[in-house]
Each structure stands twice: as C-alpha cells, then as structure tokens.
Amino acid sequence: MASKFTRSNSAGWLMAGPAAFLMALFVVVPFLFAILLSFTNQRLVSPNPTEFTGLANYQQLLGVGMITLDPERDAEGVIVREANGSPAYPRLRDLTRNNPDHPELDGLREWFSFQVGDSRTYVLARDVVFMKALGNTLVFVLIVAPVQGGLALVLALLINQKLRGINLFRAIYFMPVVVSIVVVSLLWRFIYDGNSGLLNNLLSALTFGAFPRIDWLGNPSTALGAIIAMSIWQAVGFHMVIWLSGLQTISPTLYEAASVEGASPWQTFRYVTWPGLRNTAVLVLIVITMQAFALFSQIDVMTNGGPLDATQTIVFQAVERGYGKQDISGGSTISVILFILVLSISLLQRWLTRDKR
Amino acid sequence: MAQISSDNHGLRLIVRYTVLSLIALIFIFPLVFMIMSSFKPDQQLLQDTKSFAAFLPVGDISLNNYFDAFKRAPVGLFVLNSVIVTGVTVLLSLLVCSLAGFAFVFIDWRGRELVLTAILATLIVPFETIAIPLLLIASKLPWISMDGLTFGWLNSYQVQIVPFVADGLTIFLFVQYFKDLPGELIEAARVEGASWWQVYRKVVMPLAGPVLATAAILKFLAMYNQYLWPLMVVQEETYRPVMVGLQYFFQLNRAWGEIMAYLSLITVPVLAFYLFLQRAFIASIASTGVKG
Secondary structure: OOOOOOEOHHHHHHHHHHHHHHHHHHHHHHHHHHHHHOOEOOOOOOOOOOOEOOOHHHHHHHOEEEEEEOOOEOOOOOEOEOOOOOEOOOOHHHHHOOOOOOHHHOOOEEEEEEEEOOEEEEEEEOOHHHHHHHHHHHHHHHHHHHHHHHHHHHHHHHHOOOOOOHHHHHHHHHHHHHOOHHHHHHHHHHHOOOOOOHHHHHHHHHOOOOOOOOOOOOOOOOHHHHHHHHHHHHHHHHHHHHHHHHHOOOOHHHHHHHHHOOOOHHHHHHHHHHHHOHHHHHHHHHHHHHHHHOOOHHHHHHOOOOOOOOOOOHHHHHHHHHHHOOOHHHHHHHHHHHHHHHHHHHHHHHHHOOOOO | OOOOOHHHHHHHHHHHHHHHHHHHHHHHHHHHHHHHHOOOOHHHHHHHOOOHHHHOOOOOOOOHHHHHHHHHOOHHHHHHHHHHHHHHHHHHHHHHHHHHHHHHHHOEOOOHHHHHHHHHHHHHOOHHHOHHHHHHHHOOOEEEEOOEEEEOOOOOOHHHHHHHOOOHHHHHHHHHHHHOOOHHHHHHHHHOOOOHHHHHHHHHHHHOHHHHHHHHHHHHHHHHOOOHHHHHHOOOHHHOOHHHHHHHHHOOOOOHHHHHHHHHHHHHHHHHHHHHOHHHHHHHHHHHOOOO
C-alpha cells in the first residue's frame, strides 16, 4: 500500500526509533560485546588496562586431552596391584605437572576415566568444572526437550476433549507456569528434603516404610534428576497451551472423514492430528531447548551447583565467573559458547524436522 | 468420535474425570501445601508432612508467620519495588513496542525491512547469553538525576526497567496483530489529513485491546518473576524486588513457616489475578505459538 500518504521516513524512524535504539543498546551491543570481550581479559573493576588475549579464554575453558596408562609392572613384568586387587597406575599428577615428556598435558586435570583391559584411559580437561557444567546442561536439554514436549502433547490431547468443566482442568494444569521458578524451586526443596520431605514421606507410606529415605538434592546421583522432574512440572503447562492452539487449527472435517473411514484413535492421531502439528512441534521443541539451555534459577536456589558439581550448568558458571568473580571476559566467553550451542541445536532441530517432500 | 453404547458411556466418563483429576492433583499439591503451611508453626508444619494434614488447614492455625516475615525483612518494600519495576516496565513497553509495531506495519520508510529483520533476529538470543556484558555496560551508563550527571546504573530502578522496555517478542506480537487490521482504514484516515500520531491514537490503538492484553500479561509475568538480572545488579535493599528478597529467609535459621508465608504472599496475588483472567492468560501464551 505504497502511496504518498503512507510514505514517511521521518514518522517511521520517529515511531520505531525508541524501540530500535533500546534494542540496539541493550541487546545488539551486549551481544557483540560478549564476542569482543571473550578475546580479552576484561574484569568488572580492574586497575590494569584490558588486553587482547586471543583465544586464551576458549582454550582455558575447552582444553581437553586424553591419555591411556598401562599398569605398573615389576622387574618380572607382573602387574603391580593395589591393596584391593586393582592394578596400580603411574600417578596422573606426575604427567600433567611440568612433565617434559608430555607438554601437551600440562595443567590438565582428570575429568573422568574408563578401563579397557588392564590399561586405564583418562579424559582430562583444563577446566573440569566447566566441562561438567557443559555435560549436565546437555543432559538436561536432551531429557527435558523430548519428555516435556511429549507430556505437554499428552496433556493437550486430554484437554482437547469436549467435557463439562474441562476449562477448570486446563486452568489447573497451567497454574505452575504463572508461579515464579524461584518460588517453585524453594517449595520443591521442601518436597525433596532428606528428612521431612513430602516425597520421602509419600514413598515411605506407599511402600510401608520399605523405601529408604533419600536426600534427593544432596545426593550426586539424584540431584540433577530431581531438578529435571521439577522443571518439567513447572513448565509443561506452557507447552500444553501451545500444542492446544496447534490442535485447534486442525479442521474438524478431517476428523469426521477419519471417523467415517473407521480409523482407530491411534490411526486418527498418526494420520490426521500429528501431520497437522508439524509447525507446532518445531516451535515447541525450539522454545523448550532455548529455555532448557538457560537453566539457572533452579540451580541457584536449590543446589548452588553441588553436590560435587553434579548440577553445575553453563549459565550458572557464566554468572559465577562473570558476576561472582567479576571475571567479565570469562563469563562472556561462556555466554558465547552457550549461544553457539543454542543456535546450532536449533538449526539442527529445524533441519531434522524439515518438510521431507 | 466412535459410537459409544449408553451403558459404558457413564463408566468412560468416570474414568476420564478420574484421570484428569489425578493429574490435576500433581499440579496443585505443592501450591496447596505452600498456602496451608504458611498458617502453621514450624514444629506442626514438619509433623504434618507425614500425613494428609500437610494439605489441610488443621491444628494451630494463625497468621503469625506473616507477622514474623514482615519483622524479619522489609517485605513491604520488596513488594513495592516489584510493583514499581513491573508496572513501569509494562506500561513503557506497551507504548514503545506498539509505536514500533505501528511504524513497521503501516508506515513506508527507508530501513524498515532491515530494522524489523534485526529485531526479529534477536528472538534467538537468550537473555542469559547477554547478561554478563550487559552487566558491564550497565555499570558504566550515564544517568541524570537530582544529583546531576552520574555514571553507573547498579542499584537503581532504571537498571531493572530500561533494558526490558523494548523486546523482540512484544514487537513481534504487535506486528502480527496490526498486519490483520484493514490497511485501507489507516490510509483513509491519512487521506483525510490525520497526522501519524492521530492515526495511532484514534484509529489503531482503540482496536488493539486484545494484543495489549497479551503483551501486558507476558511482560508482567516475565518482569515480576525476574531473578538472574536483579540478583546481579541490585545489592542494596532499597531497590530489591521480591524474588531476590527471598535470600533473607534463607540466612541464619531456616524458619519454614515464615518462608511459606513469604512465598504465599508473593504468589497468591498473581495466582488470583491469573484465575480471574484465566482465558486472557492462556490466550496470550497461545498467541506466541502462532507462527508468522
């Protein structure tokens, strides 16, 4: 509708200007700044001038190495064994600290190790905590994205029936979404508590006391799982609503046709409902992934990254360094790594769910 | 739908409602527990978790936890801060983003496509990835106040408000909504000699009720529940919002009754607001799912 009445450079810039300026200053500049700062040693407050340090921050965060050690043998070539019968290996520390034979391992520390035959392979990292944070975040995303998306779809299908009072159920399922994740996290600390926690009491009542009490957040093997379950509980209603709006765009005549053809409920879902939800599925998956990568509040309120770094996450590390230790460049580097991860996984999802025609 | 004989229809209905209700229990029990516990003394609160009493207003019920919470921390101040920050941000955001949406849809200006594309591209940048450099920027920005020109926004209202006034999602919502309005209406008003500001105020905004509600609700939820940013930029009590104020209740002795009272106090008004405007809340989330 280009005409002399709708054309006006001054009015356009005047009206879009405030938003454009604010977005440039508070989104675009910080984003570019993050990239720039990740190549420096900038701190929040520092007496020394900022220096360009190249890829040092990235090398420090992402440096990894691997070494396979053969067990120690005595003069006859028999494997030396520890008191508990396992083979004895050379000390890792001797190899990674100023060892002239292994300059590439200098400064690395053990991340994890595994056994093949008699020899033991160690995977080393320059920044073990960050590597754990990276691993935990990926586990979180890989579990939360499909489980939360799937459960949300099941709930949406349940809510999409014509029943009296169905809106009440929809309202209840959605309720946790409007509650702050900080409030939810504090509440669930009480549910997960090792002594008087509701979950332990419930499990113990259901099994007549047979189920042992677990400190869900204090145990490295259950802490991340507990946070995953709670996060899904809080956010699943949000995606239920997005699925619902997708469901409601599917034409009722398609369902009538399926019914006339005598399709089973599963066939109806497979050939009518699911194809109609393709775009919604892509959106739900990408939104959940973006939210899951940003995992921070739950960690800050519930575990502080512990126990034994079992719940460290990327954003928690970015904040701990960038804000806690005032290491702006380190925090920025983590932010850039996070952005690259989010972007590449979103693109991958879009590619995997593309229209195959 | 398959044909259902009338005698198993009732049974099916019971099964359906049972399933729906059991799921509802999963979503509602922590919130019921929170509210009920807020009225109980600590000892009873812990004792009650062993039975269904945890979800019932039984035993020694009082408002003591609420009074104690107010004694322990400046709760009223935190609530006021959150209301100021959330309210001002929502209002400014509606104004700034609707103006931008208007310019993008109805006005033909040089640079329009480029600026709109750039703004929509920011939708894939999570706030968490820019928070750290933003902290550095916020610590240096100038501000004019009663004391004249000052530098550094840390510990203030503006540091919690200004960065969130314009955002890609809100602008996107306005653009989507305005696109569906009849463009001839705007052109006709222009032909009759109305200024752009008049068209915005007298023609477009009176039609924008639904999108204003949607944008306001989404912004309200995001701002009121904000945690990471105020945690970093507000150390002084004077400007502390409710979510960061929680820390008080976790220092020194852990009084669960008071914590529950504080959680209820900052959550129940939002829940009531939500239940009251339930349809609008759900419609606002649903509209973020409508792809352009």
